[in-house]
């Protein structure tokens with residue numbers, strides 16, 4: 001059996017009748033499939049525990065997730081192989097806690113608010129893969145290290161150190177955040193996982209059959225960044241936002257790597273280093289994307305691939321063909337020297 005606990009927030013103030021209706025419907029529906037549990041409402045917070053056979057709990061959860069009366073559903077705990085029910089006698093006991101004495105109500109409300117806030121903070125600092133394990137009821141620390149095939153994406157801003165020395169620290173931080181936001185959203189949108197940030201670098205991985213999506217994430221990021229540059233004022237740092245992406249594909253070690261002080265769920269290996277080298281190469285070839293032959297070969301879409309040349313990259317045993325894509329956003333690339341010239345031409349009174 002499976003047991004799931006979650007917290008969510010009402011989208012608006014619900015009347016007693018509406019809460020009663022949720023309770024009644026839940027009791028009837030859950031009884032039909034043998035799901036039991038409890039639903040608490042404390043001011044704007046719902047807290048629910050559901051237990052039953054895995055498929056039945058999932059079925060109920062699927063409907064609950066779509067319910068417009070609440071949002072921000074956050075799984076606090078998912079347990080598998082539960083042998084005993086906690087609420088065996090209740091198809092769904094729904095309790096409105098607003099009726100409790102003011103002090104008690106206040107305490108429960110603060111507790112739920114704190115749990116929600118803590119989880120939201122942890123969520124922002126945690127790798128998506130780790131969160132995924134946790135919401136599936138798997139302790140990430142117990143997941144064994146494995147060898148997997150991945151498409152690795154490595155992205156970085158051009159001339160970041162140079163620019164960060166010229167502009168106000170707030171503007172620099174704002175730009176890095178904007179860059180990471182655009183890139184990470186595109187990666188997630190197209191089915192990739194952000195593995196980590198290293199300063200202004202993004203490392204991400206995609207399943208081996210999603211090379212097209214990895215390229216799409218890079219091209220769309222470059223298009224978005226082009227728009228940011230075009231919309232920026234003459235003396236704004238955003239005017240000089242350029243970035244490059246390296247894409248490689250091959251075997252990596254995926255899993256928990258770290259120490260007792262800090263653990264990372266990450267990817268390691270020669271292929272990750274290659275993606276970093278390819279990213280550096282983007283400046284040399286004057287293209288926003290550089291990719292290896294295995295990435296090109298794994299694509300199904302008719303991208304306008306062009307051969308950038310044969311390169312013997314640091315850490316690699318042989319020279320290998322490196323490709324890019326003919327695309328207006330990918331071609332719109334500048335290197336360090338060109339950016340410094342642009343800054344000079346701007347005649348900006350920099351602080």
Ligand SMILES: Cc1cc2nc3c(=O)[nH]c(=O)nc-3n(C[C@H](O)[C@H](O)[C@H](O)COP(=O)(O)O)c2cc1C
Pocket residue numbers: 008022025026027029030039046048050060063064065066067069070092
């Ligand atoms: C916080 C919350 C908890 C709910 N819990 C349950 C539940 O345990 N079981 C259930 O069938 N519906 C539950 N619902 C209602 C479902 O979202 C959905 O409206 C209902 O299952 C639709 O039932 P119907 O298809 O019979 O009309 C809940 C809704 C909310 C907002």
